[in-house]
Amino acid sequence: MCDSSHASQNPGTKKLTVTEAVGTVLAHDITEIRPGEFKGRAFKKGHIIRQEDVCHLQRLGKEHLFVLNIADDEMHEDDAAYALANALMGEGVKIKGEPKEGKINIVAKADGLLKINRDALLAFNMLGDIMCATLHSNTIVKKGQTVAGTRAIPLIVKKDVVQAAVKIGEQAGKIIQVKELRKPKVGAVITGNEIYYGRVKDAFSAVITEKIIAIGGEIVGTYYAPDDEAFIEARLRELINAGANLLITTGGMSVDPDDVTRFAIRNIGVGDITYGSAVLPGAMFLVAYLGDIPILGIPACGMYAKTTIFDLILPRVLAGERIGRRELSEIGHGGLCMKCAECNYPVCPFGK
Numbered sequence: 467m468c469d470s471s472h473a474s475q476n477p478g479t480k481k482l483t484v485t486e487a488v489g490t491v492l493a494h495d496i497t498e499i500r501p502g503e504f505k506g507r508a509f510k511k512g513h514i515i516r517q518e519d520v521c522h523l524q525r526l527g528k529e530h531l532f533v534l535n536i537a538d539d540e541m542h543e544d545d546a547a548y549a550l551a552n553a554l555m556g557e558g559v560k561i562k563g564e565p566k567e568g569k570i571n572i573v574a575k576a577d578g579l580l581k582i583n584r585d586a587l588l589a590f591n592m593l594g595d596i597m598c599a600t601l602h603s604n605t606i607v608k609k610g611q612t613v614a615g616t617r618a619i620p621l622i623v624k625k626d627v628v629q630a631a632v633k634i635g636e637q638a639g640k641i642i643q644v645k646e647l648r649k650p651k652v653g654a655v656i657t658g659n660e661i662y663y664g665r666v667k668d669a670f671s672a673v674i675t676e677k678i679i680a681i682g683g684e685i686v687g688t689y690y691a692p693d694d695e696a697f698i699e700a701r702l703r704e705l706i707n708a709g710a711n712l713l714i715t716t717g718g719m720s721v722d723p724d725d726v727t728r729f730a731i732r733n734i735g736v737g738d739i740t741y742g743s744a745v746l747p748g749a750m751f752l753v754a755y756l757g758d759i760p761i762l763g764i765p766a767c768g769m770y771a772k773t774t775i776f777d778l779i780l781p782r783v784l785a786g787e788r789i790g791r792r793e794l795s796e797i798g799h800g801g802l803c804m805k806c807a808e809c810n811y812p813v814c815p816f817g818k
């Protein structure tokens with residue numbers, strides 16, 4: 467029998483040669499990789515080693531195996547994986563399957579917006595001996611999509627590390643959530659003298675309609691307006707009366723004397739109004755709230771650029787987040803679009 471001096475590297479286990487291990491219980495999953503063909507679990511934790519397994523194990527490069535020897539203050543990686551996942555999960559996510567090779571996946575229960583408490587995730591990972599990797603916060607995810615994976619790093623982990631992770635999750639009010647997006651009833655006002663008087667054909671309303679339909683909403687009305695504060699304000703009020711619970715304006719957001727859209731929005735009596743975002747395209751974006759009704763003022767970049775601040779903020783608004791100066795500033799880091807020839811958003815760093 468081999469000695470047990472490995473204990474400092476893998477506490478809670480005992481090392482045997484593969485032939486000595488016949489009849490004992492395997493302490494962890496064993497992975498097999500055949501390039502281009504297979505990557506997965508060849509032997510499952512808990513498997514009782516048989517004589518006929520010896521050659522297969524040796525083909526996987528195993529001369530020795532660990533069998534379990536867990537102390538009272540320790541946990542096996544699979545038990546840790548469940549505890550860690552439960553510490554991380556808030557609303558809208560669930561565990562998928564059982565731990566494989568010590569790792570467990572967390573998936574979205576339904577379509578929605580992924581929210582990660584990044585400070586809490588950092589504190590969790592700073593504990594060492596455990597880890598969690600997630601998709602970026604504010605990514606739109608589909609039902610069943612994997613949003614995070616978590617595991618203990620060693621095969622046997624100290625219970626107090628796992629308990630500290632559970633505490634971080636509790637204090638943070640959970641770390642990973644998928645929020646449902648409400649289906650908005652949108653009222654749109656397309657501004658610009660050139661559009662209203664027919665000098666230029668409108669290209670904005672089609673963009674807005676497509677993006678709202680794609681996210682599950684509907685357009686309750688679209689008005690055209692010249693660059694006239696009172697006219698724009700009156701159309702916004704009519705759209706609210708028609709049942710709109712999200713208002714969108716387009717154009718008239720920059721520095722010309724005719725750019726009056728934001729004054730019309732101000733005049734309607736909004737409580738919160740934030741003009742300007744740390745995103746390109748989208749610096750001249752505006753978010754305001756009339757009670758609970760969000761108003762998004764989209765500058766003309768929202769018409770010609772495939773992906774803009776509008777795409778970053780719309781899902782967050784629909785997830786019930788209140789958007790203000792902080793939210794429009796935080797996205798400055800990563801807020802510069804790379805303008806790729808083929809846009810693959812959201813699979814890109816924009817807004818992350």
Ligand SMILES: Nc1nc2c(c(=O)[nH]1)N[C@H]1C(S)=C(S)[C@@H](COP(=O)(O)OP(=O)(O)OC[C@H]3O[C@@H](n4cnc5c(N)ncnc54)[C@H](O)[C@@H]3O)O[C@H]1N2
Pocket residue numbers: 656657658660661666667668669670671716717718719720721722725748749750764765766767768769
């Ligand atoms: N000197 C500066 N110029 C610009 C600034 C600036 O800060 N200083 N900001 C730039 C930014 S950023 C943006 S974005 C654009 C546009 O902002 P606006 O929202 O004010 O856009 P408009 O002036 O209304 O229109 C610009 C352009 O787009 C055409 N347009 C607008 N709406 C429609 C529509 N529905 N269909 C078709 N075409 C539309 C409009 O005719 C103009 O050609 O300003 C930068 N400039």
Ligand code: MOO
Pocket residue numbers: 745746747748749750751765766767768
């Ligand atoms: O609001 Mo402008 O991009 O910065 O398009």
